[in-house]
Amino acid sequence: xRKELRAYLRRTEGKLTMVAALTSASALLLGLIGWLVLQDRxxxxxxxxxxxxxxxxxxxxVYRAFADADATSLDxxxxxxxxxxxxxxxxxxxxxxxxxALRAAAERDGGGSxxxxxxxxxxxxxxxxxxxxxxxxxxxxxxxxxTSYLNQASFLARGKILExxxxxxxxxxxxxxxxxxxxxxxxxxxxxxxxxxxxxxxWSNRFLFRRTKRRYNTGLIxxxxxxxxxxxxxxxxxxxxxxxxEDSIRNREEVVAPLAEARNVGRSADGNxxxxxxxxSVGDKEALRKDLADIAGLIARAAxxxxxxxxxxxAADATRKWTEADATLVTTDSRLTYPxxxxxxxxxxxxxxxxxxxxxHLTAAISTYTNASAxxxxxxxxxxxxxxxxxxxxxxxxxxxxLAGLRPRIAEYYR
Amino acid sequence: MKRLLLALLLLAGCAAQPAQPxxxxxxxVLPNGYRDPGQxxxxxxxxxxxxGRAKYDxxxxxxxxxxxxxxxxxxxxxxxxxxxxxxLDVGVSQTTPxxxxxxxxxxxxxxxxxxxxxxxxxxxxxxxLQRNDPMLRLVTMPTGSRLLALDTDKNNAVRxxxxxxxxxxxxxxxxxxxxxxxxxxxxxxxxxxxxxxTTNAGLLTRRGAEARDSLDELRDRKVCAxxxxxxxxxxxxxxxxxxxxxxxxxxxxECLMLLQRGLVDAVYTDFPILQGLQLQDPGTELTDLPGQGxxxxxxxxxxxxxxxxxxxxxxxxxxxxxxxxxxxxxxxFGEHVRAAGLEPGPVLPLxxxxxxx
Numbered sequence: 001x002r003k004e005l006r007a008y009l010r011r012t013e014g015k016l017t018m019v020a021a022l023t024s025a026s027a028l029l030l031g032l033i034g035w036l037v038l039q040d041r042x043x044x045x046x047x048x049x050x051x052x053x054x055x056x057x058x059x060x061x062v063y064r065a066f067a068d069a070d071a072t073s074l075d076x077x078x079x080x081x082x083x084x085x086x087x088x089x090x091x092x093x094x095x096x097x098x099x100x101a102l103r104a105a106a107e108r109d110g111g112g113s114x115x116x117x118x119x120x121x122x123x124x125x126x127x128x129x130x131x132x133x134x135x136x137x138x139x140x141x142x143x144x145x146x147t148s149y150l151n152q153a154s155f156l157a158r159g160k161i162l163e164x165x166x167x168x169x170x171x172x173x174x175x176x177x178x179x180x181x182x183x184x185x186x187x188x189x190x191x192x193x194x195x196x197x198x199x200x201x202x203w204s205n206r207f208l209f210r211r212t213k214r215r216y217n218t219g220l221i222x223x224x225x226x227x228x229x230x231x232x233x234x235x236x237x238x239x240x241x242x243x244x245x246e247d248s249i250r251n252r253e254e255v256v257a258p259l260a261e262a263r264n265v266g267r268s269a270d271g272n273x274x275x276x277x278x279x280x281s282v283g284d285k286e287a288l289r290k291d292l293a294d295i296a297g298l299i300a301r302a303a304x305x306x307x308x309x310x311x312x313x314x315a316a317d318a319t320r321k322w323t324e325a326d327a328t329l330v331t332t333d334s335r336l337t338y339p340x341x342x343x344x345x346x347x348x349x350x351x352x353x354x355x356x357x358x359x360x361h362l363t364a365a366i367s368t369y370t371n372a373s374a375x376x377x378x379x380x381x382x383x384x385x386x387x388x389x390x391x392x393x394x395x396x397x398x399x400x401x402x403l404a405g406l407r408p409r410i411a412e413y414y415r
Numbered sequence: 416m417k418r419l420l421l422a423l424l425l426l427a428g429c430a431a432q433p434a435q436p437x438x439x440x441x442x443x444v445l446p447n448g449y450r451d452p453g454q455x456x457x458x459x460x461x462x463x464x465x466x467g468r469a470k471y472d473x474x475x476x477x478x479x480x481x482x483x484x485x486x487x488x489x490x491x492x493x494x495x496x497x498x499x500x501x502x503l504d505v506g507v508s509q510t511t512p513x514x515x516x517x518x519x520x521x522x523x524x525x526x527x528x529x530x531x532x533x534x535x536x537x538x539x540x541x542x543x544l545q546r547n548d549p550m551l552r553l554v555t556m557p558t559g560s561r562l563l564a565l566d567t568d569k570n571n572a573v574r575x576x577x578x579x580x581x582x583x584x585x586x587x588x589x590x591x592x593x594x595x596x597x598x599x600x601x602x603x604x605x606x607x608x609x610x611x612x613t614t615n616a617g618l619l620t621r622r623g624a625e626a627r628d629s630l631d632e633l634r635d636r637k638v639c640a641x642x643x644x645x646x647x648x649x650x651x652x653x654x655x656x657x658x659x660x661x662x663x664x665x666x667x668x669e670c671l672m673l674l675q676r677g678l679v680d681a682v683y684t685d686f687p688i689l690q691g692l693q694l695q696d697p698g699t700e701l702t703d704l705p706g707q708g709x710x711x712x713x714x715x716x717x718x719x720x721x722x723x724x725x726x727x728x729x730x731x732x733x734x735x736x737x738x739x740x741x742x743x744x745x746x747x748f749g750e751h752v753r754a755a756g757l758e759p760g761p762v763l764p765l766x767x768x769x770x771x772x
Binding site for chain 1: 439441443444446447509510511512516517518519520521522523547549552555556578579580581582583665666668669671672675692694695696
């Protein structure tokens with residue numbers, strides 16, 4: 001049997017059968033690999049849209065909620081007992097929102113350092129809440145130990161919770177960017193295999209020419225055409241998708257990231273103002289001066305790449321006013337009286353403080369550009385929808401065409 | 416075949432028992448600047464020799480009757496004229512009830528030391544001061560840098576060397592239960608007024624069945640004092656005999672917080688400071704430790720401002736003579752403490768007034 005097979009393969013019809021098998025198998029293999037690669041790309045973008053995007057937003061929300069709670073918890077000690085409950089309520093809402101965001105992050109977390117960070121933050125929440133509530137309770141009694149509790153809570157929030165939340169956000173942004181770039185970049189494996197298949201088809205055609213003196217085989221030409229079409233059909237949408245992904249990354253990294261950082265620094269500055277009264281320590285004024293300068297710098301950086309600048313310009317304007325208002329506060333020999341300082345650093349009874357306005361405009365700008373970034377990611381995903389099926393069908397067609405082209409030549413030897 | 420599948424499934428079920436979650440505990444968060452063992456102030460070599468101790472004796476102060484050496488009165492001094500024109504800046508603590516405490520909402524300050532400051536300001540400006548009078552500014556000093564706020568050559572050199580300290584406000588005097596010590600005179604180039612308060616140490620513990628009224632009864636337990644104070648030095652020195660574990664925080668108010676949170680078992684510092692801490696927590700017990708720790712507290716002033724030192728000494732002498740210093744002490748450490756249902760502590764006599772000129 002084996003001898004017969006070897007004898008058959010030595011004959012021309014046997015060799016042609018082998019060529020037919022090789023061309024159709026290589027086309028089918030390319031179809032299978034292309035299908036898998038494109039499906040993986042689609043999954044990556046789905047993951048970017050549905051999981052990593054949400055995780056990134058959740059990490060940002062965790063930071064913002066705790067930074068806001070930190071600043072407001074200190075303000076609540078400085079205002080009278082009629083206004084204090086309103087600020088205390090805001091802090092409790094902040095912690096509630098932070099826990100919600102942590103829950104959302106935990107649900108979409110794929111493990112690793114993100115899971116550890118989420119767990120560390122969650123572990124610290126009961127202590128943070130206990131310190132803040134104890135501080136307020138002592139403050140209601142007029143006990144100075146209130147300042148120690150709130151300072152301790154602030155130290156916990158700034159030294160541990162916010163650091164982990166910032167790192168979580170940073171890591172998620174990096175992962176998201178990497179996922180988007182990986183999902184929309186050209187697949188060099190598919191190109192390499194594609195050219196190999198084209199090479200096999202070309203070689204098959206030459207082999208056929210040598211044996212049958214027929215210059216062109218229609219089936220092999222159609223198969224080559226379909227393979228070329230499959231490669232083009234894949235690469236052009238990937239190229240367009242990559243453009244959308246780049247838009248998304250640019251919006252996120254050049255506009256959203258500096259604005260989000262400016263907003264975080266804004267919350268820190270808001271807290272630093274209150275700390276000047278509650279627990280003054282060396283470096284507070286310099287920290288506040290630096291915070292205000294950093295906010296202005298970050299907003300200016302975002303403005304360079306932003307196209308819709310309405311909210312960004314408003315935030316820059318509010319930051320300017322805030323810096324001007326705090327000029328007297330950060331001078332070494334400030335002549336402000338205590339009530340004047342309290343009025344400057346706590347939210348007004350009516351309307352909004354400049355710190356709140358900065359936060360509000362930055363939030364609006366962040367929201368606009370986050371939505372734009374998410375839209376670009378969705379468009380990038382839309383451009384590669386169904387590509388896997390089209391690619392697989394084209395390559396299946398190429399395999400059939402190659403077989404169909406070679407079949408009559410093989411049949412000639414059996415007449 | 417079916418039996419084999421069933422056996423495999425059962426085996427898989429047993430193997431897939433949910434793993435027991437690892438046991439975890441929440442680490443307690445400690446204050447920024449918490450030290451275990453506690454952090455004492457560095458003692459300069461000059462304060463370890465008899466000559467050095469005599470030279471930097473904190474009790475060396477100036478006679479209010481002394482002139483400026485040019486025939487003019489102390490009341491004509493340059494520092495006093497400057498203060499009368501631009502106002503008086505005084506560095507205070509805001510977390511020591513009975514001595515000096517701030518209402519965080521109104522900003523008003525009250526206490527024994529505030530009475531003293533008000534009297535000094537009244538005499539300086541020649542009129543009683545109004546509420547929030549812009550001529551008297553009580554500056555809450557950044558923790559750990561109170562004496563750095565005085566305008567002395569040594570302080571200025573330190574501030575110039577460290578940019579972070581540039582923002583420490585400059586004040587004319589510091590009144591913040593500053594125990595008069597040689598190292599403070601040497602390190603900051605300050606001159607103290609005559610003492611306005613004499614203290615000894617005390618021990619604040621949580622109330623309970625177990626007796627904890629001496630350091631000996633706190634063996635292997637954490638006892639807290641403020642960093643760089645004479646109290647933490649006392650604790651570290653007594654560690655070998657009593658077996659306590661001294662820890663320190665930047666502010667004694669943080670020691671109370673740690674006591675309430677169960678992270679330390681006692682607070683050791685000047686008795687009047689502990690009285691203020693006890694007022695904030697009825698669940699605590701205060702023990703007087705006569706003969707231990709403490710010392711005398713004086714107003715700290717730059718050695719460059721001799722006219723101000725003389726003036727303040729004059730005011731303190733007058734307050735001692737007319738009984739107002741004693742009355743203020745009784746108001747805060749007697750009446751206020753009794754009103755809170757607590758036992759007032761002993762009244763320690765002030766040392767006799769002595770000047771070097």
